[in-house]
Amino acid sequence: MRAFQHDSVASVRSREGIAPTTVAGLRRRASAVVVAALLAVTMSGCAGMNEKSVSDRLAEDAGLNGALVEVQHPGAPWVNKIVIRMFVADATAEGVARDVRSVAAVAVDDPDLRGEPLTFMAVQGAPADFSDPLTATITDSASVMGSVADRLGVGTGVEDILQLSAADVRAVAQH
Incomplete structure (x- = not known):
């Protein structure tokens, strides 16, 4: 009998060219967007x-x-x-x-x-x-x-x- 091989969702997505989405990854992206928006707002007064x-x-x-x-x-x-x-x-x-x-x-x-x-x-x-x-x-x-x-x-x-x-x-x- 063959052993069941389970591929994780992340490895399947990676193999198929789909970017992995994790909670941590989403938080990092959201944080980066917030920081960029804050910088744009705060520095806009200078220009x-x-x-x-x-x-x-x-x-x-x-x-x-x-x-x-x-x-x-x-x-x-x-x-x-x-x-x-x-x-x-x-x-x-x-x-x-x-x-x-x-x-x-x-x-x-x-x-x-x-x-x-x-x-x-x-x-x-x-x-x-x-x-x-x-x-x-x-x-x-x-x-x-x-x-x-x-x-x-x-x-x-x-x-x-x-x-x-x-x-x-x-x-x-x-x-």
Whole structure:
């Protein structure tokens, strides 16, 4: 009598060119799809803003000497922090407050900035005045933002950084 030979379903499928499906395999595939979808969603915010275009619009429409807009991701790729580095003619608290008001008035209607919290820095001069304008906004920033926040009546200003929530930006734009 011949011994009964039992082929497993997996070996038959493999022999016939059918991919084996196991619970573990399905879970791995589902996990990969979920991870890919999450990455696509979280990283899609990065590609949405042309920082140079926004910088140029702000400088022109708000009457600044120049602007550098940057989207930072502190702590995680899905955390967006929009930093506006303003090049201003008057780096006093009064002058910077005036420029923040102008930027806020533009930002509330700007498709890339509308409804977003904004972080501001200011440096006196124009981008062309510096060999490295980005570094200049760090090393030569006006340390007046505490006074600027006081003048505006909103936001948090510490030395050379002013942070405004989206509601603060709307409030500043209305004044």
